[in-house]
Amino acid sequence: MITIVLADDEKLIRAGLKKILLDSIDIPLEIIEAKNGEEALEFCKEKKPEILITDIRMPVMDGVELMKQLSELDEKQKPAIIVLSGYDDFSYAKAAIQSGALSYILKPVDKKELISAVNSAIMNSQKEEKEQNEQKFRQIIEKGRLDDVSGLPEITIKNGLRCIVIYGKNPIQAVEAVMHDRRYYVVEQTRNSVLLVYPFDGVEVKYDPTYLDTYIVGISGPADDYSMLRTMRRQARTAAMQSFFDAETGMMLERQRRGGLYYWENDTHISDFTQLDEGYEKMISHCDIASPEEAQKDVENLFNCFNDNAKLNSETLCYLYRKITSNMFTRYPGFTDSDMYLHIKSIMIENIFEFANLPEWQSSVLDYAVYLAALLKQDTKESPYITEALAFIKTHFKKNINMAMVANQVSVNYTWFSEKFKEHTGVNFNEYLKRLRIDEAKKLLEKGCYKVYEVAERCGFSDVKYFMKIFREETGMSPTEWSNKHIS
Template sequence: MNTLLIVEDEKLIRQGIKAMALRSGVPISMVMECKNGLEALEIIRSQEIDVVITDIRMPKMDGITLVKEIQACNHVPLIIVVSGYDDFSYAVELLRNGVKDYLLKPIERTQLSGILTKLEEELVRRQNKKDTMLNIGYQQLKQLMLNDDMDTKECELILNQFSSSFFEGEYIVYCTNYSNEFEETDGVTFLHDVNGQGIFIVDNLQKDRIVKSELRGYYVGCSQVHIGLEQMKEAYKEAVIARRQAFLSDSNFIIYDKRVKKEDVIYPEQEIDQLIQMIGTDKCEEALKLLDHICYQFKISKISDAAFIEIFSSIKQKAYTIYRNVLKESGNEEVAEDLLQYNNLSQYITHIKSWIRDLNKCLLIQFEDYRNKQKIQSALMYIKDNYKKDLNMAVVSNHISMNYSLFSYVFKQYTGCNFVNYLKQIRMDEAKRLLATTDMKIADVSKVVGYDNDKYFMKIFKGHCGVSPTEYRKNALLGN
């Protein structure tokens, strides 16, 4: 429980009850004390109290009167009455009027602990039920805001169910990028993640406070003033439009104004295609300048809000279509589909520029990899045609016009082994074929596969095959 209020005119008894309550094993955030019913009533009227432990006999206002007065409060706490044997009949009567339990003096610690435990369980059940109903209410409100296809009967059902608990007076809807936890307060309802936005429904009398506190520093779209739950859908749409206007104008706070409208101008599809084609080339920065030009056209009202949003949607869609495989392989972060997931236009443009630069880098790397693979394939063909000659890595890398060090690295990445071993393998395979199928002398075989020194050839062959060329030929003949 959050708060326990002890109402007792004798200080020592109050302190004793407090000590026993804190040692009861029940979690209590705060214990408050007062010496009569009048003080207690003032506290209960000003803040939410979970549990009250009150004596019956007290000056100014006794416990019986206090219990009756509490029933008229906005928040009625759970009540425990403390009585002596002479007042037991009063305690029984109070139990019939909402009091949860009673304690006889002198109070026993185990008895108090048992009662507090029981009341804590009831408080938890109440809170769980309240949370459940609140979540159901929130989901229904979201449906009312978002579902344009909701039929009349469904709307009427929601209106009948929640109108009585909704604001009686005027209210305003705020659409914002606020995503923190929010503790419900009177006159303010917060709906988390309605199409990626935080939605505040605020009593008109609370608007100044909420704007200066929770919404301060955020980017906010504000509806006009509305009355009644039946206007909720309209209020929500106004707030979203205003939020979009705040986003596009880099403004923290915009109030919906239906008069704000820009002329629709169709942006040439050809220029969007040109921008997309520049990605993956050395003209990437030119593409970004074209992006800046589109933004400038929008800011001077040459492009409407809707057309501007459509342009960026088209840019993303075309990029995903053309470069889908590259994006998938690189794990390049996608740009969020809903612009309002970003604070404002400046943040969005910064992000999309960064995304385009990253995509450009991935494309250039992949293209370079592709060109390198083509060059290595040419190198392998050259080696196959010229392995009989005095061949080395410098000769081959020069032939395909590739840096010596880069060639060494890319060759190994492509073939799985270094240049020397690759060339040796080709020469040894050919030597084994000649030894097994011809009568050529060992010295002649050595020259044919690229070794002028036959002794060096025999050493290399034995190291590679485990036997000398002569032994290999004999084994091959025996095997046939």
């Protein structure tokens, strides 16, 4: 529904303009008539119309003053303005333009010119509303909560929302081709993927089979609450991950992954990834003390987590992908931030759907881990006590340890140890210890079964308030917010 305030002091002119609009505009309109600028201003403040059509010459308050008053309103309250005037006077046109008028139309009004101006205003309004709602959707996904739902389209309990993720070359073309006149909102977009949300009208989106040869489309289950957006995004991505597995056997595809349409099926799902967490943690924490051969073995063992159920495999892969892309690339900043090979490799790994199949992606993860292990191993040749120190820290970081204690443990001068430790890890001892503890806290919080003070104690923080402060500084959110964000 588009609301239009129509301001003119002549009743017959208002009636004629109203009839033209109702007969010619093919979307629902609410047209509110005002006989002067003062009345129009009140309607604009109260109704917040998308469009104001106003005459220049009116009693009580003319169109120029009306536009001036509207220019002082909050940006969200300002309508698109179309000015009507019986005077071909440049000064009026200039005043209208300076006040932000979209169009200036001379009386007697040309019907085609009016319709064109109103349609243009409607398109601008819908585009602006769409962009504002897309931004709200992004905020909801980022924060995991709803701060402001004003302006968002209403959701019916019957049909609700859907999330769609599309992977492939120039995916926005596929979106435009299949959504047609449906209302949809682009929430995330990269060069080869797009995530959108759309109000589900009960009719499934129809995809041209030729598109499905080229694109992978994952569709979430429905939801009737905007707070479920993050969950729906995960469902859509998980559904798309099915393309890496054989639909019948559930085994990893050795050949080209399959394009097509994949739906999230809301029945049996994995809720416990403890075994995968343990395998991942062994791989990543072992990396800086393992040989390249041991690093390779750790990665191979990690990818043995896939079973023979395709649907559950897609959930496992989605979880593993999130672990690797959110943790692996930041674990050793002294190397990953400066080494070009690791940087390029991390970008490749993040673009998982550009790989022909899962073994190829696994091979890329393996290359990253082995190369990183080799760098770390080479760096410790001159300082072998660093390897011993790292192993000690990883075994005892949950306890009350400090750098003097660790330097003592490896029988190295405190100052010398401090310098060499930072050279190797890229951060000082306290920062390294803090990151280990925060990483452990994240894992415990994601399980959703520990209170915040219990997490603090299990990670080596003796003061829960200090833990909460440090956690927010590192992650940008409280421990509770992190837990809520990641257990959905």
